[in-house]
């Protein structure tokens with residue numbers, strides 16, 4: 330019966346015409362099952378008075394009954410096949426998505442991607458969102474120098490962490506370690522007090538919504554791109570699109586949410602792709618959200634709108650916002666500035682400004698830039 334589930338939304342949408350069509354097909358099936366010579370013989374017998382109409386009626390009813398039963402069986406079998414193939418398609422998509430998430434950084438840099446697998450995990454399905462990082466030092470290969478050194482963070486459920494720092498300072502690496510896309514040293518990352526290597530990968534990745542730095546879209550409809558990780562109803566797809574401030578632009582396309590993107594369809598701007606990618610993470614309704622510089626290509630006012638929308642969405646969820654722009658992280662409970670893999674400065678926005686270090690300098694620069702843009 331499980332394989333019928335993916336068909337439910339489709340059936341609901343076209344129920345009337347579907348039932349009519351099925352009945353008609355069954356009737357055709359049934360008629361086809363009556364052997365023609367039998368029909369001929371029955372007509373002859375009837376003409377010669379060998380068969381009474383009543384007997385013929387009974388005879389016909391039996392044949393049609395049998396035919397309908399066969400047709401029903403055949404129909405259910407066919408539906409089962411369609412349902413199973415839909416399910417297979419969805420499983421494959423999810424698998425592909427996870428693979429692509431793992432691939433995207435190394436793929437472009439031509440770097441090796443390790444195969445990470447579960448090893449005797451503890452059976453848990455959900456996470457509360459308490460993230461603890463203890464003395465985390467990480468190198469991509471033994472012979473390379475560490476990309477992250479001595480990182481310590483305690484993020485309580487519902488809190489937000491802002492991460493900033495130059496390109497190459499280790500921000501993306503930190504995010505990818507939280508998703509266990511690379512081998513994580515034992516006793517360095519904990520979720521709800523449980524070592525990350527003891528948590529089933531499936532649980533970990535289902536509970537974390539991750540928006541990667543480089544977003545990618547499938548050659549599919551816009552709604553398919555947002556909701557492809559599951560069978561989401563249209564309302565939820567629209568809700569996620571609104572939160573990501575992309576709903577209006579989607580509706581401006583002649584085919585709206587059914588617009589095909591990619592090779593065979595329309596081309597989206599970098600900022601539009603990023604927002605689709607955000608919507609894709611939000612619709613999962615995860616306990617933990619990690620945004621990896623995913624607002625870099627949207628303009629300042631759209632960024633502000635998305636951040637405003639996210640405020641209520643994020644309440645109660647643990648989130649990590651990685652960004653070059655101070656405007657995206659200034660309201661976080663804690664902010665860290667990474668420099669060559671080390672936490673160089675930490676505190677909240679006010680504390681960091683008071684300190685007058687890199688963060689304060691970045692903030693002044695960005696304010697200046699913004700004002701120049703406004704004047705221009």
Ligand SMILES: Nc1ncnc2c1ncn2[C@@H]1O[C@H](COP(=O)(O)OP(=O)(O)O)[C@@H](O)[C@H]1O
Nearest residue numbers: 435440469476495496497498499500501502503
């Ligand atoms: N798969 C990899 N293998 C080896 N080195 C890598 C890999 N991915 C990133 N690095 C290196 O790790 C450092 C930190 O990169 P990254 O975490 O992407 O920084 P950021 O996101 O802050 O720009 C960089 O020097 C980068 O070249």
Ligand SMILES: [Mg+2]
Nearest residue numbers: 500501542622
């Ligand atoms: Mg990065």
